[in-house]
Amino acid sequence: CKKDFLDRAPLSQITTDNFYKSSSDLRLATAALYAQPWNDWNGFPLLGIGDILSGNMLQPYNADLAQLTSFSITSDNGQISTSWRCFYKIVGHCNANIKAINAKLPDSVPVQSKNGALGELKFLRATAYFHLAQLWGAVPIIEDNDQLIKNPLLPRHLLSDVYKFIINDLRFAAASLPIRDQPGRVTTWSAQGMLAKVYLTRAGISGSRSQMDLDSAAFFAKNVINTSGLTLLPNYYNLFRTQFNDNPESLFAFQWAPGVGYGNGNAIQTQFAPSGAIVPPGGGWGGAIGPTFDLDSIYTPQDSIRRKATFMLTGDHYPELNASGGGYTATGCSVKKHIVGTATDNNSPTMDIWSSPQHNTVLRLADVYLVYVEALLGNNSSTANSEALRVFNMIRKRAGVDEVTNITTESLRNERRIELAFEGQYWFDLVRLSYYNPQGAVTLLGNQILKNTRVQFTYDPSTGVKTRSASDMVITAPTIATFTLPIPATEITADPKLLGAPVAYY
Amino acid sequence: MVLLHLNGHAQERQITGKIVTIDDDAPLPGATIQLKTKKTSASTNEQGLYTIRANTGDILVFKMIGFQQQEVMVGDASIINVSLRTEHTKLDEVVVIGYGNKSRGDLTGSISSVSGADIVKTQPTTIDQALQGKVPGVVVQQISGQPGGGVSVQIRGLSGFSNNPPLYVIDGVQILPSTGDKGTNPLSSINPSEVASIDILKDASATAIYGAQATNGVVIITTKRGVSGPPVISYDGYAGGQALPKYYDVMNLREYATFMNEKGGIIGYDLRPQFANPQYLGEGTNWQEALFRTALMQNHNLSLTGGDARTTYYLSGTYFAQDGIALGSDFKRISTRLNLDNKTTDWLKIGASLQLANVKENVTTSQTGVIRQALNQTPDVNIVNPDGTWGGNDPNVYGATGTNPFALASIVKDFKNRYELFGNAYGEIQFARGLSLRNEISGNFSTASEDQFDPIYTMGAYSKTSNSATYFSGKNSFYSLTNYLTYWHSFGNQFNLNAMVGHESKVWEYENVSATRTNFPSNNVQAINSGDATTATNAGAKGQTAGESYFGRLDLKYNNKYNLTLNVRNDGSSKFAPENRWVATYSGAFSWKLNQESFLKDIKAINDLKLRVGYGLQNNQNIRDYAYGSTLTTVATSLSGNAQLLAASGNPDVKWETTKSYNTGLDASILDRRIEFSVDAYYKKTDNLLLSLTLPLYSGMIDATGYAPGSIQSPYINIGSVSNRGFEFAITTHNVKSKNFNWRSNLTLSHNKNKILALNTDAAALYGYAGSTVITKSIVGRSIGEYYGYQTLGTYKNAADFAKYPAIPQKGGTALPVTNGSGGVWVGDVIFKDQNNDGIIDESDQVFLGTPNPKFQFGINNSFNYKNFDLNIFMSGNYGNKLFNQVRVDAENPNQNFGYFKNVLNYARIGLIDPAGSASDINNVYITNPETTITRISQSSGNGNQRFSDKYIEDGSFLRCKSITLGYNFSENFLAKIHLKSLRLYGQVTNVFTITKYKGYDPEIGSWNPLAAGVDNGYYAQPRVFTIGANISILNK
DSSP: OOGGGGOOOOSSSEEGGGOSOSHHHHHHHHHGGGSGGGHHHHHTHHHIIIIIITTSEEOSSOHHHHHHHTTOOOTTOHHHHHHHHHHHHHHHHHHHHHHHHHHHOOTTSOHHHHHHHHHHHHHHHHHHHHHHHHHHSSOOOOSOTTHHHHOOOOOOBOHHHHHHHHHHHHHHHHHHSOSSOSTTSOOHHHHHHHHHHHHHHHTTTTSSOOHHHHHHHHHHHHHHHHHSOOOOOSOTGGGGSGGGTTOTTEEEEOOOOSSOOTTTSBOHHHHHOSOGGGSSTTOOOOTTOEEOHHHHTTSOTTTHHHHHHHEEOTTOEETTTTGGGTOEEOSSSEEOTTOOOOTTTTTOTTOOTTOBOOOOEEEEHHHHHHHHHHHHHTTSSEEOOHHHHHHHHHHHHHHTOOOOSOEEHHHHHHHHHHHTTTTTOHHHHHHHHHHHOHHHHHHHHHHHHHTTOSSOEEEETTTTEEEEOOOOOOOOOOOGGGGSOOOOHHHHHHOGGGGSOOBOOO | OOOOOOOSOOOOEEEEEEEEETTTOOBOTTOEEEETTSSOEEEOOTTSEEEEEEOTTOEEEEEOTTBOOEEEEOOSOSBOOEEEOBOOOGGGOEEEOSSSEEEGGGOOSOEEEEEHHHHHHHOOSSGGGGGTTTSTTEEEEESOOSTTBOEEEEESSOOSSSOOOOEEEETTEEEOOOOSSTTBOGGGGSOGGGEEEEEEEOSHHHHGGGOTTOTTOEEEEEEOOOOSEEEEEEEEEEEEEEEOSOOOOBOOHHHHHHHHHHHHHHHTOOOOGGGSOGGGOOOOOOHHHHHBOOEEEEEEEEEEEEEOSSEEEEEEEEEEEEEOSBTTEEEEEEEEEEEEEEEOSSSEEEEEEEEEEEEEEEEHHHHHTHHHHHHHSOTTSOSBOTTSSBOOBOTTSTTOOOOOHHHHHHHOEEEEEEEEEEEEEEEEEEEETTEEEEEEEEEEEEEEEEEEEEOOEEEBTEEEOOOEEEEEEEEEEEEEEEEEEEEEEEETTTEEEEEEEEEEEEEEEEEEEEEEEEOOSOTTOOSGGGSOGGGOEEEEEEEEEEEEEEEEEEEEEETTTEEEEEEEEEEEETTSOGGGOEEEEEEEEEEEEGGGSHHHHTOTTEEEEEEEEEEEEEEEOOSOTTTTSOEEEEEEETTTEEEEEEEEOOOTTOOOEEEEEEEEEEEEEETTTTEEEEEEEEEEEEESOEEEOOOOGGGSEEOTTOOOTTOEEOOEEEOEEEEEEEEEEEEEEEEEEOSSEEEEEEEEEEEEEEEEEEESSTTOEEEEEETTEEEEEEETTSOTTEEEEBOEEEEOOBHHHHHHSOOEEEETTEEOOBSSSTTOBOTTSEEEOOTTOSSEESGGGOEEOOOSSOSEEEEEEEEEEETTEEEEEEEEEEESOEEEEHHHHHHTOTTSSSOOBGGGGGBOOEEESSTTSOTTOGGGEEESSTTOOBOOOOTTOOSOTTSSBGGGEEEOOEEEEEEEEEEEEOOHHHHHHTTOSEEEEEEEEEEEEEEEOOOSSOSOOOOSOGGGOSEESSOOOOOEEEEEEEEEEEEOO
């Protein structure tokens, strides 16, 4: 046979040997990390951990999710292991791309393109590690997955080192990413906004809040608010409609595509919508899921725009859901945010139960506004700082609620909780609090049990009466340990070193 | 056939006659005719005619090599015609050794054979089943009892951590066994009744000639070829019924209602009104009985063979149809075969083998997992409701949302259809005496489609509101071109030489495309184009691999005592980077016929005695295509439409896996060949084992067998070393040998011990999973895929047990409380053994719980002939393996919301020592039925009772009567009247009985994944089959 008889490159796949050749290759490589690899996290855990565990939402019968409500999460909980796997999958892909770009990219590709791609990858990697740090505390840091082939057993690394790693990545991203890009792509403002949030979170890890980190958080948040030229979307409700995907307020949102099949797309509305009539056929499994009495109780009657965009009360009418069928009138208290309707409603014929085209945000401008307020509030219990009040009231104005003249730790916490409810954020707010005020964080959760508010409720629109639902779920009292998720059991079996004390990375 | 008449006169005269074969009346030239008591002898001429002088009363002995000798007393006739019956001693059998043949007597390597006649005795549906228990050293286990379902075949143990199938060669066509493709078995398109012989090459000295891919042994299948003579038309057919031999004992409706009432009382939820008086309820639905049925199977094969001195032909057509015992499965095969050989000129021979097969399979059962669901569904659910709708769980009942397995099996479509063409054409040129060149072109082409439709349905609480269809179409091709030159020469009568050199090139290619749509206007309209076009999605793939080889063999034979075989082969594979692409394989073997030596020659009792020793080095390339490079896959995002995501990580340094093997064996035949046996001992060591690594989840990588969208397939690494040592023993005895009654026995016994010698990573462990649960751990010093989990010590029965076994599962580093409240441990929970005595039960208390690989495997065959009756009884078994009965994890858990096994009625009941005392005082409670193995009812136990433990590991040893066959051959006299050549009628029962302690349906559970073998999660059991059949042949003169 001829000498090349045995040269058989794949016929239906691109290989890394013929990829990473041009700026457009880099765009294809980075684009892949905005959607499908996040699926494991997006499916159930994002709302399960962010909102169910924190007491915003309740799912009574799914065993894994019920554990989140009852604070009895075991290391076998499937949601925990898929989340862990998801973030490390992102890390792995980012590492592989960063390594390949550094090693293989020809000099003909402009440095700007190269750094832009590296910036995106480091942003995404930092975001994954930020989630890991907030959920599990000390975790292994991996920069080169190929090393794992020889040395697969890693120890956990110090939480402070994990945050340092995240900040290094985000600083690089902030410096390398452009100020403007195709909608949906991260920019320097995404990186700076995320950096502000990371500094704000890290500020408390030593047990009290570091003023230096608070100042850094304020610095980057302020820069985004004042320099980016980005503004809040005027209508809060529209933030969660597909027609407004990637609006200027969105700093980082998953770029889900429709019609991609199981495991590849955004299935939130399938899992959480209360009825099959308002989602593509076959979905709508969220009839038993709803807001808790605890969450509902912090909304004022005036705060109806955000409430209605977040959850449905019995009798609420949503004309745009199943519009051709005359809209949807809620028959119970259910999830609304992320519920975007049928294929016709979204003019998205290929969307199916596994692939809503909603680009749910991981970071949006309003979050950065509130990060700024929290950084300015710092270690004080209240503030009347004019900068803080200005941005805080911008959020409230849009929501149609009265402006305030003073901000307290509690009013800020509730504002964040309402503004970002069902976006998976409240748990992170509580974790951040638990760093420097563990008792305060435990009490907040404990009160939900003591006051019997960690329950669902029914609403009678004719009388306006809300009645708490009886629950036979036994909820274990939270402790400071509640704020660190268990590492998946299979992971500990595979790597017993994870049981050991964290070690320094730097 | 013996014509003789007695006459008292003793007078020497001329006797003439003709000697022919009994099979086809062909004349036998060169046969000898001898007077028994005198020296006189004669031989037949070209026409088989002879002349000899003899007296009346003399005894003539007719002899011919390869035929049974016959004695005839001379009567008054002067013409004595004799038909000789062919004699097959094992040593005369021709064994296919790869690129050539050899007689068994001259073998140096370890090769076992199964003849077509043996295959017919057990009537397997696929040829790999035919090997079971017949060949020592070969472990054959059914992956699924689904008709046409896969079989895992291991030759001499596990030489790796992934699937290790042998190489199959059918009439020169190499078949790649596919794995994991929803249980489809590529060998199922071959009709076993067309098989003339199966030769299994086991040790490296035998397999090395096939080079790479042959590390795990070679199975060479030779189909029947034409025999010159008048045409013989044969019909082989059978029909029968199949049934599930064993059912799990599940709760009926009365028991279920009683149990649910008790459970509701303990947990404190509302009782279901319809369960108020369980005694008035009926049996309810037994889902196993609903799903399993008595199924029919039939096979009809018509063949025609014949030819003249130049051309022989074999033409055969088969129809085989088997319904599965579980609803939603069936298998149909229609195939036709033509084998042709032509001696074109004195120097040229040409021929071809062609098979065209069509296989249609319904795989809904496996695809929908209904067997497991039948074990989950509860007896209160109707199969069909009185109003004609499908039954399903009551939507008002908490937690129970099972499907209706009967309905799913009936309405979900998953239909596979494939056409397969195996072809081989050869030309053999005889350049000179002893020198020939053979050119072969072989191909294996298949097109396959799979048609799936998932309808809209409602089954009580479980419903599906949209329908969807997927249509898959794929094409696979393999072709190879082989040329080899053979030279043989005898130097006198002492020294024989046979040399062969050759070249081979081969290419595999595949391509496929699939399309999916949803929203079909009706469940009845299922063609893909009827779905909503705007929902259409599609996918496809294409790939290729190539290989090229140079090889040679030298066979030397001296004095019919010593045989030496040397093989060498150089293989190149496109799977490796250019610098690691080529690898050499070599082997050598030597045999010594001790019985030919002077010191044994005179011992009459020993007919044959041969010693064999062999050594070989082999290489394996069982990895994905392009494993040295990383590949990307296309994923959708709304940013760029299609983006590129890393799919598989490459390893540029990946190289061939190497196996060194040593073999020594002894073949003997004694006491007039009444006892023949063969024993082999071997040691195999595999280095640079290839494996797609299983790494912790934080690697972001998943091994090649796993599935997680967006994960990177971990690279193939040369990860370590594994050894297999074992012995094989086969004995054939002719226990009773008489005119009317014969009894023959065969026994095969094999033992293999597998050991991991090294793993080149500091993880030093590989894990196997069932779902997301770790069930096996493989470490250095132990065998591959041993179960790994918790050891249990029964259940806590009282406060004293808590004092005796103080270690309790932990959470967050502290022991759980002993409480009947939420998250606690209480009486009626499982006691786990504290292996490290640290007072706490955690991951470090997991231990090895046994191996799924049998220590011994055996097969026992007894065949009896009495006059025209034949009876064959075949048993096979495993000893010393463990199985994971995953079904019991749920079905014996009183706290889940699905169907239960009957023994759950005996859940651990908690009684109070002082009835007036507290139920939450550990000193006041005890288990009233302490003998039970079922845990307490509590939905908030923190103990993790169902975690992977030895509770669910069972002894998998079994002895199974695989088949009993009783046949009757009609006498020749009778047949002559009805113009038939032969007629045999038979009845057969397969899987007659199984002696085992295993609680599941079937202890014979094969697996393609050695790291998660022996897992029974609703296994599709092998049916018991009753068949009757006939073998008929007509001779046209």
